[in-house]
Amino acid sequence: MGDLATSPFVRQELIPERAAPVKVTGVVGFLRTRLFNSPTNILLTIASALLLWFTIVPAVKFLLIDAVWSGKDRTACLAQNAGHTVGACWPFIQAKFAQFIYGFYPEPERWRVNLTFLLAALLLLPLLIPRLPAKGLNAGLFFVAFPVVAFFLLLGGGLTGFGVSWTAGALSGFADGVSELGQKLSRAGEATAVIGPLLLLLGKLVGLVGWATSGLIWPLLWLNGQIHAFARPVWADLAATAVVVSLILFILNGGIRTGWRALVVSVATFAGIGIVIAVMGLDRGGLPIVDSGLWGGLLVTLVVSVTGIVSSMPIGIALALGRRSTIPLVRFFSVVFIEFWRGVPLITVLFFATYMLPLFLPGNFKIDGLVRALIGIALFSGAYIAEVIRGGLQAIPRGQSEAANAIGLSWWKTTGLIVMPQALRHVIPGLVNSFIGLFKDTSLVSIVALFDLLGSVHAAFADPVWATPTTLFTGFAFAGMIYFVFCFGMSRYSLFVENRLNAHRT
Structure with missing residues (x-):
């Protein structure tokens, strides 16, 4: 027994070959691990592929393959003249492009709009690039000086006083x-x-x-x-x-x-x-006055959205801090303000600001229609931003404020240097989501006779020179692509900011 226990074992047959390991990298690995790794995922993958096939393919065919790219009037976009099924009528966009950008802004004065866009881009881009210096000066120029310059560039006129x-x-x-x-x-x-x-x-x-x-x-x-x-x-x-x-x-x-x-x-x-x-x-006297009723297109969309986004932030911060205040009167006013503006639809706000507000003002006191809409949108959006920021403030531990008080910091320094920066970092997705929603909601101003991008596109459909079966779809597709570019850009930049601010946590 001892010899058998200590004697070596020698296998007489080779071990069968093992199966090759499942590939988890590359395209095949991605398909196997992400799309076809379970019966449920297989069904979802097939359904998604069919959905894309029945949406993306017809869209590409309409916008590119069957599209008409040149022409002077509606005849170029008719099937009997094109010789095939007509998709998008891009000559319509080319003919109305200036109207979509400027509205009815006088053509000799459109250089003022172009200069405003250029100044906005030159001041905004350095703010979006973290490595560039002089952020304080750049922010002051963009948020303080530029609105004043843009106002007189776009509206015209001069100063009668200071x-x-x-x-x-x-x-x-x-x-x-x-x-x-x-x-x-x-x-x-x-x-x-x-x-x-x-x-x-x-x-x-x-x-x-x-x-x-x-x-x-x-x-x-x-x-x-x-x-x-x-x-x-x-x-x-x-x-x-x-x-x-x-x-x-x-x-x-x-x-x-x-x-x-x-x-x-x-x-x-x-x-x-x-x-x-x-x-x-x-x-x-300044430049010739161009009434805001002549503004339209992308100009109005950007003016309303940028003004609403920029002005709603300080309003939202003030209301969020006021709602958390220990002073009962300030807290009560903030709660009432927020709940009131969140309890009415934006269309109601625009109607009231445009048609009802002038009835409550003195006879010699008038406010421009576009300014009234801007004020209503800023207050409406500020109430929603306040709740987003309040969520970020609640995520900050109380120990942060107590530690700041222990080293002698005032409430203003504690809020501005410690609490608020952390709160805003937590709510970047919610803020950007609100900004994107506000940018798309600017299309509602067309209801109160302000022709934004979508309103200008809709007004262009009334031109009989371009009345074709596909003109309507082409115009809406063009407007949708512009909205998508701006909204997608804001979304991607917010992800960049999130990754940059959270880099130290990984």
Whole structure:
């Protein structure tokens, strides 16, 4: 037994060959592991392939293979003239391309739109490239200086005053309006027996507020009168505004000890504003005025979407912080504001801003129709952005704020330097999703007589010169491709930002 236990074993037959390992790399490996690795995935793969076959192939055939690429009118896009089944009528897009981009903007002035697009691209691209320096200066130019320059480029006109004149006019109008309201309440109190004394008291209080406001702003009104005594009041107003604002910033930032930097920045800013006024001739009437009713196409789409996106961010941040505030009045106002704007559809907001808002304004106070729509969209979108940002704020542990307080940071520094950057990083997908939705929702402005890209395409269908069976589909396909390019670009850039910010976690 011992010999058998210790004797070596020698196999007399070869071991059968093992099966080759399953390939998990390359195209075959991808198909085997991702598409055909289970009966369910096999069925989904086959269904998806059939869906793509019945959608992508007809679309490519319509847009490229059967498309008509040249022609002067509708006859080129008719099947009997083309000799085959006609797909997309691209001559229609070529003929209406300027209308799709500029709307009814006067042709001799379209260089102003092109210059605005160019300036926007030159200022936006450096902001999107992380490695480029001077982000603070670039952001200031894009978010502060560019909107003003774009406004006067697109709308035209010049300046009749500056900060002092506008402030004096606004406060004077407020005081007059309050005084008029007080008089109306007093007259209503005299005519009403039930609540007459209450209305009389309220009218006197409101009138007292108007009288006090008029008394407080008399130095500003006096300064405004002195400014308009000059031959060129715009420059006098600019100088007076620069002196007042610079002194206020100098004093608030520490005066002689630490306020010099704020003073230099303020003076440099007003000097840049003066250069812009001189170059654009805003003190001499500026460029010819182009009413916003003539704007249209991609111009309106970009103006509405970019203004809504940029302006909704600070509104959303303020409302999100207000909803988490410990001050009951601030929290109550933020909650009511958010829930109100989230509770009404955007179409209702646009209708109210366009047709109802002018009924509530004083007779001598008018707001441009496009500006009214922009304000409504900004407030509407800001309410949704607020909830997205509030979700990011709730994801930040309380220990972050407590640690900042422990080292002596104020609430503003804690929020701006510690809490908010982390919260915004967490909600990048939600923010970009809201921005994409807002960009596509700009097509709703066509309901209130603002012809955006989709509205201009729809208006072009009424031209009998291009009335063909495929014109409608060609126009919508063109608009869809433009929307897709912008939305896909925002989506991919958000993924780039996410990967860059989360690189340290991998």
